[in-house]
Amino acid sequence: MKAEKAMDAKIYIPYESAEFCIMQIAGDMQTMKNKHQEMVQELEENYRIASRENQERTVQTICSHYQNKLHALKRILDLYQEKVEKKNSHWEERINSVSRQNETLQEDLRAEKNRSREEALQWQREKNKMLELFSTRLDLLHSHQASTLQELQMAREEVGKVQEMLKTSSQVENQQQDLSTEAGHALDNVYGPVHQTEGCSDTELPLEGAQARLEELKESLYKREREITELLDAEQTPIPPIPVAQPPCAVLLRTVVEKAHHVCSKVSEARLLLDHMLEDNCVALAQARDILDHMSPITEDDTNCKEEDNPDPEWSDSSDERASKLLLLQETLRECEITQMALDCIRVGASPSLSAPELEEILVKGEGVKSVCQQFLILQDQMKQLREENRQLVENYTSERIMRKKYYNMVNDMKGKIRVYCRIRPMCWAETAQGGAIIVERLDQYSVSVVTPRGLREFQFDQVFSEESSQEDVFQDINRLIQSAIDGYNVCIFAYGQTGSGKTFSMVGDRDQRNPGIMPRAFNAIFDIIQENATKFECKVSAYMLELYNDRLQDLFVSGAGAQTRRVEIKRNRKGLVFAQGAETKEASSAGELFAMFQQACASRHITATKMNVESSRSHLIIGIMLESRNLTNGSVSFGKLSLVDLAGSERAAKTGARDDQLKEATSINKSLSALGDVISALSLELPHIPYRNSKLTQIMQDSLGGNAKTLMIVNVSPCDCNLEETLTSLTYATRVKAITNSAQRNLESKEIAQLKEVILKLKAGQPVDDVDI
């Protein structure tokens, strides 16, 4: 009973003892905490060493691997080039020899043409001579004919006279008895003493004489008539027999007429033949055209016309056969066309006027030159092929070069080198108006060239964007960096360049956000990634937005009088992570909320119009987005920070026309940028001392340049020659930045450490700590 009572009785510990006990427990906890912290530090140190060694080994392996690959590629490329050069020289020689052959042939052709022209002239001359001869002979013949006719006329007259005489003599016979003396005298007068001397009677003698004479005349007349009839007949009949020897002009005339008839008959025959040929050719031409028209769609789409679609054997031919058929038809068509042309020329008596390709075509058909022409065509084909091969080789070489640069960038990336993108903006209105020339050009994905008075200068970057590149193009690769920030890395993206080169356009976008820049796109990307991984991670997003104006940090979330009084300091934590002490940090649960904060901050930013830019930023804009993500599977927590910086541009007072306040702003901007330049130079030269403390800007960017961040620099340049000096300076600085190595580390804590940290925070804040917390 007593024991039960004792059990029920409450045990009271004196206050001092309890306090002592609590103190002891607190002391124990503190010791435990210290031990834990030591363990954590040790673990972190071990992890860092291991990861660094591991990283270095990996980098070395990758480096040697890619170097080997590069060497091999280079060797292949050299071999290719050698081969191409050999082939080139071989083909050049062949082309030269064929060209020479061609020239000789052309000369021969010219000589042949001259000869035929001379022959034609000669023939023309001879023809003219012959015609002259014929015409003179014809004239002679005509005159001969005329004299014959005259003679005939005379003979007829004489016959008339004789007939008259005969009539008179018959009258005299009738009156013989009565008037014998009178008639005897009359006959004496007419026929003279011949009749008297022959001893005939007075009436018979002159009659017989006249009869004989008449006979003679008749005979001569008949002879002449026969001659003329024969001559006339000779004109009608093609080949008249020559029964008797004839005067040479008659023979000649007959021969000429005979030949003329022969030619005439041949000409008409030839005409007929020509007409037939023309008709046949027209038919053949029409047929060939018809078949070709019919066949064209088959060859255009061979694959569509399969056998099953077309039962016609012609259509069911293989595509090769159809191609050869088509070729044959085309040749036939060409032949028909040329024949047509030749026949037309023959018909109208014109000489053909051929153009060089037509002549070539005819030459190709000529037996003598056929092989040379064919050879020439084959060579031309081969040349085409070679050119194609060459083009492909150049393409291969270019893609190889780009690949090499890509791998080089990848290796650099792995080494922790800062990435640098170059963006060339389009010519602005003022530059065009003052007649500026474009001197900055994107050569390929990784190279940019600048025309300088000393010649062309080339710069290499991780990416080069031309004036045509869109905001999407620029942001494409940046998504990976956003993912890194969510994974717990410290990421910084900043734009650098002279005033008016497009930094704000790249980082913020245009005024009405029709072309949003990297910042608003990053806001969306953060929440898109969070949304995608909502089942695996839980992420908290908070942000601060500052501007560095006249070397003073201002919180852009605070407006009015508070903005002037609030003091914002740049601090670094134990891990070297930069943070803004005193700056208001706002949580955002969506991209829209973050964007609204950003718009509020931008509205407070210092912007003024200068001669170089109507909306010139007079301050450096710094946005820090903290991303705390808890792995829902293992409870580990990562802390990433995404810094987005839009720097103010370096400027020359003479160019911008800055005065008073603007001059003060410009001096401050230039001073901070010059300090940034010094840091970049020291880092690239791997100097032992890096002058981060010279400016607030360099302090802010300490973890991004040579620190533990994954950093991307966008160097913006103007394409115009009026900004040559500034462009060269920017590109040189950007090249130096490329040489800087960061050692990016992931800020990840295990579940236990994260819990302990929470407990400590609670204890610090004087909040109760549950068993579950520990």
Ligand SMILES: Nc1ncnc2c1ncn2[C@@H]1O[C@H](COP(=O)(O)OP(=O)(O)OP(=O)(O)O)[C@@H](O)[C@H]1O
């Ligand atoms: N890629 C581009 N495409 C079209 N317009 C552009 C581009 N880059 C810049 N611009 C235009 O050029 C002008 C100057 O650009 P922006 O204000 O971004 O220059 P900046 O480098 O930020 O200058 P500052 O340092 O003076 O602030 C703006 O009108 C902008 O719209």
